Structures are given as C-alpha cells and as structure tokens.
Amino acid sequence: MVKTIQVWDVPIRLFHWGLVVAITVSVISIKTNLIDNQWHLYSGMAITALLSFRLCWGMIGSHTAQFRQFWPRLSALRAMLKHEWQGVGHSPTAALSVFALLGVLVWMIATGVCADDDISLQGPLAHWLVDWVDASVSDQASAWHAFTFNVMIGLVSLHLAAIAYYAWVKRNNLVPAMLHGKQQVTPALTDQYAQQTAHDHNHFYWRLSISVVIAAVITLVLFNTQVQSWLYAPPTVLVVPASTQAW
C-alpha cells in the first residue's frame, strides 16, 4: 500500500517555476529581438531575488528544502549507485545536480551584475566598477558571464535529461510532484518522513518572512541603481545640459 505525502512545500514550488519563467525571459531577452534587452535586467533582478530566497530557505526552510538534509555524502551516493538508496526528497545524485545548478546561477548573478556589453546593457554594478576599480574587471565579468551561460545550459540539459530518463525508463514522472507537491511513498518511508518533518510547521511564517526579507534586501542592494531609476527616474548617463551645448 502506498501513502501520499507532501514532499515539496509551496515556497519551493514557487521558487522552482518562478526561476523557470525568469530564466526563460532572461535568455529570450538576450538571444532574440522579441523583447527589449532591458528585460534582461528585470529578469536578472527576479532571478537574484528567487535565488537569495532559496539560499535562505535551504538553511531555515522545510525539511526537504534544507541543504544539510540532502548534502551529498559519499555513502549515500554509493548506495544510490547500488540502487539501495531510499528516502524522500532529493536523491543523492539529484542533490549534486541541485547544488551544481544553484552554484552556477549564483555565478551567473555575480558576473551579470558586473557585466557590460559596451552597447546598451549594463549590470547595476558595472558603472561602479568602471568608476572605482577598473573597466577590465567588468570586461572580465562579461566574458565569464558569457562562458558560464554555456555551463548553465549544459546543467539544465542534464537536469531535463534526468527527468526524461526517470519518466520514460524508470516510469516515474517527477514533474507533477514539483507542481502539486505530493508524492506517493511506502508506509515505512511515510513514518520516517513524518518524524523528520515534525518541525516543519513550527514558526513556518516567521521563517518564511525572514527569508523573504533577506532576499529582498540582497536584491535591493545589488540592483540599487535600477530601483532608484524607477523611484526617481533620474537620467543615468551624462545627458549634456543644454547650456554647455553652445559649441
């Protein structure tokens, strides 16, 4: 007999699908002419907010969201290879993939905020780097950003391939669980899981609020120039005052 449990909480699912949308917009804005490339900044901001939230939630979130819960250990990986691993949430190999994906996204953000295409797209920190450090740092960040994109595409493809493999070969479609959060497991696992998640409801909204606030602060600090231009709409670059245009 199988039982149904809640494996992914609402914040995790919102994070996941929000990220999918934001990354899609991000790639479309840069690789096609369908939308203005300013959308790369807006989607970059969304990605930053989502990812900072996820990093907090990985520390103080629900059981299956916690990094220390699915931190990839060699023993678990070995068990996985021998098809002996049992558990709820990310399997050991999936955990590797999650850390790799989160890591590459952190790097996309770190390099993106410093990047500059020298034409019409500037990360919010690029100006600051050029003024206070050196333009070559920004150039370097742009190059890394472009390179890391390929790494990211590789990891995303692997992620999708793994899901397809589970669905078609192992007859286990993982997508619905990420949509409605539910998964069917054996009674033994249900009991174990019930124990592990016993504290998930404690201070849930407190932990959620703290994560949201931290994510918002990180995003607002990094994208400070963008936010200011929305609030006060000052011209960002040297528009020459009419009075000096006499010559």
Place this chain on the structure above:
Amino acid sequence: MLLRAVLGIAFLGVAAVSSAGPIEDQIKFRQGAYTFIGWNTNKIKAQLDNPDSFSKEEVIAAANAIAAAANSGLGALYGPGTDKGEGFRKTRLKSEFFEKPEEAKKVALQFNLEANEFAKVAATGDVGQIKAKFGKLTQSCKSCHDSFREKEAK
C-alpha cells in the same frame, strides 16, 4: 665600420616597426571612434529610458554624430595585421575578421545602414519609431561584437 652600418640599418628597421606606426594608429582611431559612438548611443539610451529627459535636438545631434562616424570610412582602420597591437589599449579585434572577410563586410555594412536609417527617424522626433530603430542599431553593434570582438582584453 661595416658592422656599425649594418647595426644602424637594423635599428632603423626596429624603430620603424615599434614606433606608433600605421597599425597602432589604426587601432587607436577605431577605438576612439567606437568610444565616441558609444558616448552618443549612451546619451540616446538615457533619454529613451527616461522620457522626461527626451530632447529631440539632442537625439538628432547624437544620431548625426553616429551616422557621421559610421560614414567616415571606418573600414580603412581595419588594415591587415591590425588584429594584434596596441592603440589606447590592446586591440580586441579577432583574427576571424580577416579570415571571414565576407561576413566582416556584411556586419560592417549593416551597421552603416542602421546608422543612416536611425539618423532619418531621429529627425522625425517620433519616439516610438526612434526606439524601434535604436534597437536595430544596437543590434548591429552586437552582431559585430559577437563575431569579431574578443570577449575580454587579449
């Protein structure tokens, strides 16, 4: 005596190569030209991003400056061997520029076309159209940079 003469000629040769000769000049002029173009696209972008600051005259002035730079014969600054060397800084021109002359010509001409088109719509003062054509113009910058400009300093 003979040795001296030979050395002297050899030094002359070295001097001719390492002085700020034509290659360095070409690189310097084109870096200057694109920096100047960039100054003008930045002004336009700032005004399009913030409609309150939009000034028809300033956009026209910037658009004409871009078109003038584009029509100044920038191709003359891409002589053989200019994929290596230093102008204001090390050049970032890729060697592919000389290996794929057809493609290089295509992106270069596309830029000229868009610059001239942009100057035309700038003159009308129609913000919607200016925005659209500005996107085309910067796209033409990007296609050249994507193909022929090194991602980071060499």
